[in-house]
Amino acid sequence: MFLDEPPHDDPVRALYDADLESDGYVNNLTRLWAWRPDVNDAATAARAAVSRDSALTDEDRAVLVAATAAARHDSYCALAWGRRLASLAGTATAAGVLSGAVDALAPRTRALAAWATVVVQDPNATTAEDVARLRAVGLGDREIFEAMAFVAQRLAFSTVNDALGAEPDRQLVVGAPEEVVAAVAYGRPVAAE
Structure with a gap:
């Protein structure tokens, strides 16, 4: 990353300890967000709020994030969420979803990936027809709003990571399906260590 590592005070150690407990290592993005643990906590709470009591499935959210990452050429989130989606x-x-080759995918997956892609590329280009395609695959207005809010939050989060040089963790490719890793031919390279 382009910033130095923050001083290891108690809030930073708490973030690092949480990563060590859940993942076995400290994520590169955590080292970045550790400059403001309070902002990290607020971003995490906002993402959790959209997911809580949502009618979107875990698969729906994974499709949205993977498609958002692909449209932005964000290798970090693409690898992390590509594994989850797989x-x-x-x-x-x-x-x-990660490569943009969605024609053969299920209609709901295709519609969610297309929605995320158009939102990333030009949110002012969305149309009533785009929303109608989401309705046609079974999403109600609440789910459509949740999908939009989820994509928007992912955009904000990944913009910080990408602009400040957070490299995807090497651990994200270890054990990941080869097809997923091969599909992520964009963004920052995986960290050397």
Whole structure:
């Protein structure tokens, strides 16, 4: 990352300890967000609020994040969420969403990926027809709002990571399906260590 590592005070140590407990290592993005643990906590709470009591499934959210990451060329989130999407929906689905090859995917997956892509590329270009396509695959207005809010929050989070040089953790490619790793041919390279 482009910033130095923050001083290791109690809030920073708490973030690092949480990563060590959940992942076994300190994520590069955590080292970045540790400059403001309070902002990290607020961003985490906002993402949790959108997910809590949501009618979107875990797979829906994984599709939205993977498609958002692909449209932004964000390798960090693409690898992290591509692995998650592969475990939820299969490797072919994850690789398709990450590479933009969505024609053969299920209609709901295709519609969610298309929505995330148009929002990333030009939110002013969305149309009533885009929303109608989401309705046609079974999403109600609440789910459509939640999908939009989820994509917006992911954009904010990944913009911080990308602009300040957070490299994807090497651990994200270890054990990841080859097709997922190969589909992420964009963004920052995986960290050397």
